[in-house]
Amino acid sequence: xxxVLTIILQRLALGFLTLxxxxxxxxxxxxxxxxxxxxxxxxxxxxxxxxxxxxxxLGLDQPMVTRYFSWLGGALQGDFxxxxxxxxxxxFTGSDSGAGSVAQQIAPRFANTMFLAAVSAAIAVPFALxxxxxxxxxxxSVFDRATNIFTLSSISSPxxxxxxxxxxxxxxxNPILPSVSNIFADMAxxxxxxxxxxxxxxxxxxxxxxxxxxxxxxxxxxxxxxxxEMARLKGMSPLRVIVRHALPNALAPIINVVAINLAxxxxxxxxxxxxxxxxxIGQLFVDSVKFRDIPVVQACCLIFAAAYILLNLTADIMSIxxxxxxxxxx
Amino acid sequence: xxxxAAALLGFAAIAWGFRFAGQVAxxxxxxxxxxxxxxxxxxxxxxxxxxxxxxxxxxxxSPDPAVANKFFFLRIAVEGFIVFAIGAWLFRLLGRxxxxxxxxxxFRSMPLTASFGIMMILIYVFVAVFASFLAPYGQAEIxxxxxxxxxxxxxxxxxxxxxxPLGTDQIGRDILSRLIYGAQNTVGIAFATTVxxxxxxGSMGFLAATxxxxxxxxxxxxxxxxxxxxxxxxxxxxxxxxxxWAPRLGIPQTYFMILIIAVIDSTRxxxxxxxVGQSIVVMDYIEAAKLRGEGxxxxxxxxxxxxxxxxxLAEFGLRFCFVFLTIASLSFLGVGIQPPLADWGxxxxxxxxxxxxxxxxxxxxxPPLLAAGAIALAGRGxxxxxxxxxxxxxxxxxLT
Numbered sequence: 001x002x003x004v005l006t007i008i009l010q011r012l013a014l015g016f017l018t019l020x021x022x023x024x025x026x027x028x029x030x031x032x033x034x035x036x037x038x039x040x041x042x043x044x045x046x047x048x049x050x051x052x053x054x055x056x057x058l059g060l061d062q063p064m065v066t067r068y069f070s071w072l073g074g075a076l077q078g079d080f081x082x083x084x085x086x087x088x089x090x091x092f093t094g095s096d097s098g099a100g101s102v103a104q105q106i107a108p109r110f111a112n113t114m115f116l117a118a119v120s121a122a123i124a125v126p127f128a129l130x131x132x133x134x135x136x137x138x139x140x141s142v143f144d145r146a147t148n149i150f151t152l153s154s155i156s157s158p159x160x161x162x163x164x165x166x167x168x169x170x171x172x173x174n175p176i177l178p179s180v181s182n183i184f185a186d187m188a189x190x191x192x193x194x195x196x197x198x199x200x201x202x203x204x205x206x207x208x209x210x211x212x213x214x215x216x217x218x219x220x221x222x223x224x225x226x227x228x229e230m231a232r233l234k235g236m237s238p239l240r241v242i243v244r245h246a247l248p249n250a251l252a253p254i255i256n257v258v259a260i261n262l263a264x265x266x267x268x269x270x271x272x273x274x275x276x277x278x279x280x281i282g283q284l285f286v287d288s289v290k291f292r293d294i295p296v297v298q299a300c301c302l303i304f305a306a307a308y309i310l311l312n313l314t315a316d317i318m319s320i321x322x323x324x325x326x327x328x329x330x
Numbered sequence: 331x332x333x334x335a336a337a338l339l340g341f342a343a344i345a346w347g348f349r350f351a352g353q354v355a356x357x358x359x360x361x362x363x364x365x366x367x368x369x370x371x372x373x374x375x376x377x378x379x380x381x382x383x384x385x386x387x388x389x390x391x392s393p394d395p396a397v398a399n400k401f402f403f404l405r406i407a408v409e410g411f412i413v414f415a416i417g418a419w420l421f422r423l424l425g426r427x428x429x430x431x432x433x434x435x436x437f438r439s440m441p442l443t444a445s446f447g448i449m450m451i452l453i454y455v456f457v458a459v460f461a462s463f464l465a466p467y468g469q470a471e472i473x474x475x476x477x478x479x480x481x482x483x484x485x486x487x488x489x490x491x492x493x494x495p496l497g498t499d500q501i502g503r504d505i506l507s508r509l510i511y512g513a514q515n516t517v518g519i520a521f522a523t524t525v526x527x528x529x530x531x532g533s534m535g536f537l538a539a540t541x542x543x544x545x546x547x548x549x550x551x552x553x554x555x556x557x558x559x560x561x562x563x564x565x566x567x568x569x570x571x572x573x574x575w576a577p578r579l580g581i582p583q584t585y586f587m588i589l590i591i592a593v594i595d596s597t598r599x600x601x602x603x604x605x606v607g608q609s610i611v612v613m614d615y616i617e618a619a620k621l622r623g624e625g626x627x628x629x630x631x632x633x634x635x636x637x638x639x640x641x642x643l644a645e646f647g648l649r650f651c652f653v654f655l656t657i658a659s660l661s662f663l664g665v666g667i668q669p670p671l672a673d674w675g676x677x678x679x680x681x682x683x684x685x686x687x688x689x690x691x692x693x694x695x696x697p698p699l700l701a702a703g704a705i706a707l708a709g710r711g712x713x714x715x716x717x718x719x720x721x722x723x724x725x726x727x728x729l730t
Contacts, residue, residue: 018558025555029567033574134368143372149443157706158655160662160678164685164702168695172688173400176331179686238366270562271659275682285563286663289570297570304563312558 132215259315531599539607
């Protein structure tokens with residue numbers, strides 16, 4: 001057991017180191033921007049005094065290393081600084097209500113994105129597992145081939161194509177679901193779910209293929225083992241053989257691939273959110289990219305990267321934990 | 331929704347009855363006796379789906395526009411599927427009978443899907459190369475003398491114009507021409523990006539494999555970090571910065587995009603070429619070349635590269651497809667290929683809203699779907715090509 005604990009601790013340390021380096025990369029990348037933020041906020045009417053004032057306000061007169069650590073320290077406490085777009089607005093109206101903080105912009109949207117990702121995962125994971133088990137059960141049949149073609153085409157299409165096709169068939173031609181996901185803070189759960197369903201279905205189509213293929217492959221890999229032969233000879237039904245005997249032993253690669261796909265879900269939301277005007281963090285990210293609202297871009301990028309790295313780390317650790325040879329060393 | 335669930339339950343009953351009837355009629359023949367319920371259900375479900383498809387297709391051909399509009403896209407999909415299937419079959423037949431011995435053998439053992447992929451690639455290349463001859467108008471040409479916003483379909487009663495089969499966009503540019511030029515721009519830029527990514531990632535990977543030591547460590551760790559950031563997110567971040575630099579330096583933003591995506595994608599190429607290179611570097615002929623006193627460049631490009639061509643080429647098709655999808659996504663988000671260049675991602679974004687009017691006039695919704703479909707098909711073609719060379723279609727990397 002001590003062995004596996006060291007490996008996991010090593011992985012965790014490596015993951016956090018990666019995260020730290022990634023934060024440096026993001027920070028440095030943003031600092032490659034030419035010119036002065038303060039100047040660009042003030043635009044034409046910039047006087048030297050006001051530029052200096054804003055530079056002091058935003059801490060831009062500090063050296064880069066200091067700024068990095070204060071940014072990182074703030075980010076760890078959930079304070080991502082103040083948004084440029086909002087800061088200039090607050091400055092203009094003379095009111096400082098705190099509406100300019102990046103964290104305040106991100107928090108509700110982050111919750112929305114997590115909700116979308118959770119709904120998608122809740123649909124996609126069982127769907128992919130059932131499809132994978134069925135494809136393994138009826139392998140090389142027409143059903144297997146049909147699911148294969150269907151999932152392969154859905155994974156190689158861009159998200160916005162799938163989204164528009166779903167809108168066309170499920171929202172426009174057969175008005176079952178709304179095509180625009182306008183979500184408010186105080187919305188009934190059922191309403192919220194209904195408006196989230198179409199983007200969630202799009203994401204489901206994107207991630208299902210990988211998980212389903214992995215489930216199928218992992219199960220079929222095991223089917224030639226002697227204990228499966230034994231179960232078959234006992235007279236068990238094929239479905240029971242797969243679900244009772246093959247699936248538990250195939251769980252390790254499946255869990256791994258599920259975690260990797262969840263990581264993809266978190267980042268793959270960007271395009272889907274834009275198509276459905278879903279008020280999530282992905283949309284905020286794209287909007288800030290367009291408005292060059294650097295603190296928001298920086299924060300969103302860090303959050304996405306963190307989610308991605310953490311879920312990949314989880315996949316790593318899960319696959320270590322589910323490997324009996326590592327758990328019970330000789 | 332309720333009807334759908336009821337139908338599924340009904341199928342269950344029919345499937346049970348089907349199996350029972352089969353058993354009775356054939357006197358418990360082994361085929362029906364050993365049939366699991368799932369198989370029987372599958373048969374019934376497939377038959378029902380086929381019947382529904384035929385019914386929907388006939389609905390799509392009905393003279394009443396209110397009914398036909400609803401099934402218009404299904405009809406187009408069915409017809410398109412049949413036309414493409416026949417096209418792929420004919421193409422394979424052509425390939426089996428025309429060409430050198432090698433290509434004939436290749437086509438003989440080819441599944442229909444692969445020949446479809448190759449056919450699509452050839453069509454794309456053809457359209458991309460000859461875009462200026464095929465397109466009736468220029469890509470940025472604003473057509474004078476006719477009102478802007480001509481409806482697609484060429485139906486004069488609905489505000490169309492037969493001269494512009496797909497209509498014109500919001501500022502009066504011919505959409506069909508822009509679709510055709512889109513092939514040139516999107517495919518061409520994606521191809522250039524992939525080539526740069528391979529040149530960069532390949533040479534760095536071979537260099538790391540040949541030299542080893544601290545350079546290998548340094549490059550590999552840099553690649554590790556770059557790969558830890560999701561590629562679309564990282565590309566968006568860098569594009570923000572590029573969008574500020576581009577006007578200052580007077581370099582079009584599109585060049586920055588090519589460079590950014592090439593660098594991000596070269597990390598994947600680096601991993602592969604380093605792994606392939608490492609297995610080649612230990613060979614005796616490399617040792618011999620080193621003893622002859624050959625230089626670094628000779629080792630990398632005359633000794634390692636020719637022996638690494640096969641896996642790199644297989645990867646090329648796959649990487650092209652992912653680069654293509656990334657560029658299309660960036661353009662769709664509005665930070666990729668910039669106007670006035672026509673490209674499919676931007677067209678989907680600009681025209682996407684028309685999908686909402688599909689129930690009144692289905693032709694209106696076709697331009698964005700055509701552009702998006704063209705992107706999807708191109709992505710598909712790349713994967714067929716990759717699949718042909720037995721490259722893993724489902725790597726972990728494939729998704730990122």
